[in-house]
Amino acid sequence: MMQNSGILVLLIVIGVGIMGVMADESLIPNLVGNWTCTSEGFHSEPGYFHAGDYQYILNIGQQEGRIFNGTLIVSGLDPTREYPFSGVVAHDMKTLHIAEYGTGQDYGYLLSPDQMELVLLVDETDNFSVLCNLTKEGS
Numbered sequence: 001m002m003q004n005s006g007i008l009v010l011l012i013v014i015g016v017g018i019m020g021v022m023a024d025e026s027l028i029p030n031l032v033g034n035w036t037c038t039s040e041g042f043h044s045e046p047g048y049f050h051a052g053d054y055q056y057i058l059n060i061g062q063q064e065g066r067i068f069n070g071t072l073i074v075s076g077l078d079p080t081r082e083y084p085f086s087g088v089v090a091h092d093m094k095t096l097h098i099a100e101y102g103t104g105q106d107y108g109y110l111l112s113p114d115q116m117e118l119v120l121l122v123d124e125t126d127n128f129s130v131l132c133n134l135t136k137e138g139s
Helices: 002-026
Strands: 033-043 047-049 055-064 067-075 081-089 095-100 104-112 115-122 128-136
Touching (some): 055 115, 055 128, 095 115
Antiparallel strands (some): 033 047, 033 055, 067 081, 081 095, 104 115, 115 128
């Protein structure tokens, strides 16, 4: 009888663990889509810039679980530039860590399902810091 209750306890623990994993997966935000904003920041040349000078589109094209990838499109520059990236949603399901290929790192924070703050830090040849408050299109 003791052996049967041990097996029952083990099955309950495994079942609760599986339900916990399933619950965590349901909390992963769906980031796929276009996120747009105007920005403000500082560039080593010409200095500070303000909302309306540049527009950013964070196009998240694919997402598998907490991993995502896409392209950051910056207009207001001549020419418009595109930067591929990949990223990760942290365990808190709100913080984003993004690697722009060959340029820098970005950090995001989901304020709501359709609002995000994004900080871009580039220290290679361009040397700038940008703050964007993005809105997900179609939300």
